[in-house]
Amino acid sequence: SAVISQKPSRDICQRGTSLTIQCQVDSQVTMMFWYRQQPGQSLTLIATANQGSEATYESGFVIDKFPISRPNLTFSTLTVSNMSPEDSSIYLCSVGWPNTEAFFGQGTRLTVV
Amino acid sequence: KQEVTQIPAALSVPEGENLVLNCSFTDSAIYNLQWFRQDPGKGLTSLLLIQSSQREQTSGRLNASLDKSSGRSTLYIAASQPGDSATYLCAPDPSGNMLTFGGGTRLMVKP
Numbered sequence: 001s002a003v004i005s006q007k008p009s010r011d012i013c014q015r016g017t018s019l020t021i022q023c024q025v026d027s028q029v030t031m032m033f034w035y036r037q038q039p040g041q042s043l044t045l046i047a048t049a050n051q052g053s054e055a056t057y058e059s060g061f062v063i064d065k066f067p068i069s070r071p072n073l074t075f076s077t078l079t080v081s082n083m084s085p086e087d088s089s090i091y092l093c094s095v096g097w098p099n100t101e102a103f104f105g106q107g108t109r110l111t112v113v
Numbered sequence: 114k115q116e117v118t119q120i121p122a123a124l125s126v127p128e129g130e131n132l133v134l135n136c137s138f139t140d141s142a143i144y145n146l147q148w149f150r151q152d153p154g155k156g157l158t159s160l161l162l163i164q165s166s167q168r169e170q171t172s173g174r175l176n177a178s179l180d181k182s183s184g185r186s187t188l189y190i191a192a193s194q195p196g197d198s199a200t201y202l203c204a205p206d207p208s209g210n211m212l213t214f215g216g217g218t219r220l221m222v223k224p
Binding site: 033041105 | 157158159162204206210213
């Protein structure tokens with residue numbers, strides 16, 4: 001299993017600003033992902049965070065809006081850039097190893113005003 | 114593209130009932146299927162992982178079955194309790210933990 005620490009747990013931000021969310025895992029993991037959960041909706045995969053290379057983004061998500069870093073096997077960041085109220089969501093980090101159980105952090109609740 | 118449907122969308126029952134939550138998916142080329150629980154405003158807690166070679170998994174009062182060929186999974190909750198109140202999410206995995214989520218079943222168990 002894996003214990004995931006995600007920071008901040010919540011934030012209220014002004015439109016036009018950026019927020020960086022951190023995901024720290026207590027063990028080395030192969031796979032790290034970022035998901036978004038908009039109000040009243042289910043989870044949507046934003047991107048796969050690749051260690052030492054550029055993230056792989058899903059359709060509808062772009063690097064300029066959601067830059068991701070993954071400097072090592074236990075840490076990743078997601079930045080939400082130039083925020084608008086439509087970015088208000090819960091952002092979740094997920095980790096795992098191929099073909100095994102996926103684990104999730106407690107999420108970052110973002111409100112953009 | 115994988116599409117996941119969960120039925121019912123919401124369920125309200127008195128304590129003690131046995132429950133059935135349904136999940137269907139369109140692409141049967143999956144490796145695993147996971148069931149999660151999400152409490153309001155919180156992250157996801159993994160409940161059960163069923164690998165494609167398995168037909169079911171059990172944990173306490175929870176039992177999940179998987180029929181890959183028909184694109185269906187079912188989560189059974191026995192003797193429901195108020196503490197079971199949460200949203201239950203189904204997520205098939207083609208491999209590599211890239212999950213596609215259903216809309217969830219919002220469960221309320223009344224004392």
